[in-house]
Amino acid sequence: MITVHHLEKSQSIRILWLLEELGVDYLIQHYKRDKKTLLAPPELRKLHRVGTSPIITDDDVVLPESNAIFQYILDKHGNKGLVPQPGSAERVRYLYWLHAAQGSIVPLMYMQLVFSRLKGRVPWPLKPAMKMVDAQTNKSFLQPKLNNILAQIESDLSESTWFAGEQFSVADIAMGYCLEVAEVRCGMDARYPNAQSYLSRMRARPAYKKAQEKNGVFEPLGK
Numbered sequence: 001m002i003t004v005h006h007l008e009k010s011q012s013i014r015i016l017w018l019l020e021e022l023g024v025d026y027l028i029q030h031y032k033r034d035k036k037t038l039l040a041p042p043e044l045r046k047l048h049r050v051g052t053s054p055i056i057t058d059d060d061v062v063l064p065e066s067n068a069i070f071q072y073i074l075d076k077h078g079n080k081g082l083v084p085q086p087g088s089a090e091r092v093r094y095l096y097w098l099h100a101a102q103g104s105i106v107p108l109m110y111m112q113l114v115f116s117r118l119k120g121r122v123p124w125p126l127k128p129a130m131k132m133v134d135a136q137t138n139k140s141f142l143q144p145k146l147n148n149i150l151a152q153i154e155s156d157l158s159e160s161t162w163f164a165g166e167q168f169s170v171a172d173i174a175m176g177y178c179l180e181v182a183e184v185r186c187g188m189d190a191r192y193p194n195a196q197s198y199l200s201r202m203r204a205r206p207a208y209k210k211a212q213e214k215n216g217v218f219e220p221l222g223k
Ligand SMILES: N[C@@H](CCC(=O)N[C@@H](CS)C(=O)NCC(=O)O)C(=O)O
Pocket: 007, 009, 010, 011, 012, 038, 039, 040, 041, 051, 052, 053, 054, 064, 065, 066, 067, 102
């Protein structure tokens, strides 16, 4: 049986969500972030040297990386309609959002978080300089890039109920986490009404609620 090595307040929530959507039984091993650094505990590095979450184990298999884990689970348990057919327009949107989530959006959000948190970590004489670097990096690079993506999210969600089309898909699981974070720390506010109503729709899904029961109410890390 698959065990999800699940770090609190992390993108690992998506793996629980996918398994719940598929109705697959699984085990969870919970891990807490270090209170000061917010990093994962060393136990995760004993499983796999990258030491990040999610990681799944399944007999001899040890696999980190969210999208690799999605694919492993789909290979093993079937996609039960959560992946659009190759050759369809929905498949193209599916591929875009599935990969944009991990390839573009999460790295930008992560950089924003690191710069913002560094302000509080540097010795006090460096704080004003660090504050300036954070503000400048955010203003001239990170937030404009995130705004472009938020605009595309808003546009796509004005055309369809879910990211790939009218059918809920694994791209929604990948993107759902990004929207939870974007609402808390990347400016995805009332200017994005389609994204806001998408969040309500997604939070109402029974499988997402079950994942939250196992995780505890999902709260992304704040700035
Ligand atoms: N590219 C990896 C990123 C994994 C990752 O960075 N996870 C974060 C949680 S959201 C983590 O483990 N952070 C704690 C740490 O880096 O020590 C994936 O898609 O799974």
